[in-house]
Amino acid sequence: MTETTEKKDLVQEDVQAENEKTTEETAVEEQVELTIEEQYEARIAELQAKLEDEENRHLRLRADFDNMRRRSQLDREAAEKxxxxxxxxxxxxxxxxxxxxxxxxxxxxxxxxxxxxxxxxxxxxxxxxxxxxxxxxxxxxxxxxxxxxxxxxxxxxxxxxxxxxxxxxxxxxxxxxxxxxxxxxxxxx
CATH class of the missing domain: 2.30.22.10 (Head domain of nucleotide exchange factor GrpE)
Structure with a gap:
C-alpha cells in the first residue's frame, strides 16, 4: 500500500504540476494576449494621432492657400485700381x-x-x-x-x-x- 500511496502521491504531484504549468501557461498566454491587444490599441492610438495631425496640417495648408489666393486677388485689384x-x-x-x-x-x-x-x-x-x-x-x-x-x-x-x-x-x-x-x-x- 505504501507503494500505491506513493504512486498516488506521485500522480497527484504530476497532476498538480501539470495544473500549475497550465495555470502558468494560461497566465503567460493571457499576458501575451493582453500585450498583443495593448500593442494593437497603442498602434491604433498612434495612427489616429497621426491622422489627426495630417488632417490639421491639411486644414492649415488649405487655409494658407486660401489666404494667399485672397491676398493675391487683393493685390491684383489694387494694382488695377x-x-x-x-x-x-x-x-x-x-x-x-x-x-x-x-x-x-x-x-x-x-x-x-x-x-x-x-x-x-x-x-x-x-x-x-x-x-x-x-x-x-x-x-x-x-x-x-x-x-x-x-x-x-x-x-x-x-x-x-x-x-x-x-x-x-x-x-x-x-x-x-x-x-x-x-x-x-x-x-x-
Whole structure:
C-alpha cells in the first residue's frame, strides 16, 4: 500500500504540476494576449494621432492657400485700381505749370490766342486725369485735415474760426482713395 500511496502521491504531484504549468501557461498566454491587444490599441492610438495631425496640417495648408489666393486677388485689384498712380504723380507738376501759365494776363491778341490754346490743352489733360480717378482736394474754407492738407503757414483772420483753411498755396490731389499730394495751405490760428 505504501507503494500505491506513493504512486498516488506521485500522480497527484504530476497532476498538480501539470495544473500549475497550465495555470502558468494560461497566465503567460493571457499576458501575451493582453500585450498583443495593448500593442494593437497603442498602434491604433498612434495612427489616429497621426491622422489627426495630417488632417490639421491639411486644414492649415488649405487655409494658407486660401489666404494667399485672397491676398493675391487683393493685390491684383489694387494694382488695377492704382495702375496710373505713378504717371499721374509725374503729371502733377505739369498741371501746376499749366495753371501758372493760365494766370498770366494776355495783353495782345496773339497772347490771348496762345492762352486759349494752353487752356484747351489744360482742360484735355484735366479730363484725362479725371477719367483715371484723379480729383482735386478741396481746401479753401474747409476745416484743416492733416490727412489731406499740409499746413505751411498760419495766419489770423478774426472773421473765421480757428483751424479753417484761409488760402490754398498748392493744389493737392487724390487718386480714388489715396492722397497723391496733400494740399499746401495756410490755416487760421
Amino acid at each position: 492704382y495702375r496710373a498712380q505713378k504717371l499721374l504723380s509725374d503729371l502733377l507738376p505739369v498741371l501746376d505749370n499749366f495753371e501758372r501759365a493760365l494766370q498770366v494776363e494776355a495783353t495782345s491778341e496773339e497772347a490771348t490766342s496762345i492762352v486759349k490754346g494752353i487752356e484747351m490743352v489744360y482742360r484735355s489733360l484735366v479730363e484725362a486725369t479725371e477719367k483715371e480717378g484723379l480729383q482735386v482736394i478741396k481746401a479753401e474754407g474747409e476745416a484743416f485735415d492733416p490727412n489731406f492738407h499740409q499746413a505751411v503757414m498760419q495766419e489770423q483772420d478774426s472773421e473765421k474760426e480757428a483751424g479753417v483753411i484761409l488760402r490754398e498755396l498748392q493744389k493737392g490731389y487724390i487718386l480714388k482713395d489715396r492722397v497723391l499730394r496733400p494740399t499746401m495751405v495756410s490755416v487760421n490760428e
